[in-house]
Amino acid sequence: MISQLSLALVVLDSELKVRYANPAAEAFFEQSLNQLQGHELRKLFLQSSIETQRLVNALRDRDSFSDSEVQVIFADGRHSLADITVSSIEHQGQPMLLLEIKKIDHLxxxxxxxxxxxxxxxxxxxxxxxxxxxxxxxxxxxxxxxxxxxxxxxxxxxxxxxxxxxxxxxxxxxxxxxxGPNKPPSFQWHNLHKVLEKIRTLLSLDEIADVQLVRDYDPSIPELWIDEEKIQQAVLNIARNAVQVLEGKGVIRFVTRIERQVTIHGKRYPLCAQIKIIDNGPGIPERLKDTLFYPMVTGKQDGTGLGLSIAQNLIDHHRGKIEVESWPGHTEFTIYLPIDKKEPSL
Missing domain, CATH: 1.10.287 (Helix Hairpins)
Known part of the structure; x- marks a missing residue:
């Protein structure tokens, strides 16, 4: 019965090492039970907003607690958001902790x-x-x-x-x-990677010092019905922000993939092109995360706060959306653009 649960269950011993994990937990960690057993929980995460000391206290005091919207970053770079409940249990006279982990990323x-x-x-x-x-x-x-x-x-x-x-x-x-733009979009069929290569060229002409521009493209992405100039401007605004944040040293990665069954502003699209702009800078300040795309909101002393707002507006014209995930050492902007088989009616 436990093996059929969608809720991930993990049992930790007194040293906070994994003693048991159900199949849902194996899927959450993307590791088998044999791989998980005997490993300290903290070593399975690169970073987590749940503190080890709270687990130690719960074990010592035979206490329980819950934490919502815990951001978990795995050692392989994956990240997930979860609600976690920690309960004190006893097995064969030994105090242990039961972790109930419910992924909430999608919802x-x-x-x-x-x-x-x-x-x-x-x-x-x-x-x-x-x-x-x-x-x-x-x-x-x-x-x-x-x-x-x-x-x-x-x-x-x-x-x-x-x-x-x-x-x-x-x-x-x-x-x-x-x-915002006062010129209506001029849509045509374009190769997305040619647009991104123009952006890489423009950035390389700027004073970017030791910033590396790395590309990881999916060649299977078909031509998209886009305004080349406006997509270029949107991605360039995000990428230039990344260059400024890195202050002359770091890596910016341009990644493209195909994503299936994407919901954008309440409408579901079977296929979308995914553009990721990833940097290894200090991350977005917590105080800015909820208002990042608002006009006049900026973390830069001399910034206008219009770059991301304009980028959002330009992507909206393409029926797309922008998402962002950020923590210290990693900021990831993801642009979704619907893939059409024929000219859509906008």
Whole structure:
């Protein structure tokens, strides 16, 4: 009966070594029971948000506890999100711990995606409304400064009107970026890897010092119905953020794969192309994770916070989505683009 459970069960002894794991736990760790037995739990993870000391305390005090949304990173680079319940048990007079592990990656991802999508849409509409309200009087302000400049004979005073015009132009450019692309997409069939190779070339022309650009492509991905320029801009925005975060030293990997049965904003697609931009930088600060794609949100001192917001908008035009996973030493942006057999009706 236990072997049929979808809930992963792991029994730990007093040294926190694995003594038993059911088939669901074997699937979770991607190791057989023979491989798991005798190994310390902490050595099976590269990183986990559940502390070893809590397990030690539960064992000592014969206590139990639960922890939700525990991020687990395995030694092979896989990562998973799980709800974990730890219970104190006794076997043959020896205190042990029973771990119940329930993977929640898929359910949380769908729930979080729907919530973030609604929040981002609301934030985008708010920003667009504010941008239009700013842009209208800004034009009048600039025009008035130009007229005033023509009436002034004093060069020193004209310097002030020139400053007004210059700052009005700067604000107008910022507002234009907030409003997003004003040119409708031009869709055609394109080879995704040719687009990514252009991005690698553009990045290599930048001052990237000792940053390595590594590619891992799936040649089976067919041509996609995309706007080449807009996809290039979206990926470039993400990749340039990675370059800046690495501060001249590190690795950025471009990975492409085919993903099956992907849900994007409530609609299910049989096949999607997956583009991963992975860096080994310090990771995204926890305080920014929930608002990362909002306009004007940035972790950089001199950043505008528009790069990821614009990337999200460009991918939305392609019926796609962007997901992000991050922890110290690993940040992974994943772009999903539907694979069509014929020209879709957008």
């Amino acid at each position: 949380r991802r769908i729930s979080q995606e729907n919530q973030l999508w609604a929040q981002q849409q609301a934030a985008r509409e708010l920003v667009r409304g504010l941008a239009h309200e700013i842009k209208n009087p800004l034009g009048g302000l600039r025009g008035a400064a130009q007229l005033l400049e023509k009436q002034l004979e004093d060069a020193e005073l004209r310097e002030f009107t020139g400053l007004i015009i210059e700052q009005a132009d700067r604000l107008r450019n910022l507002v234009d970026r907030l409003l």
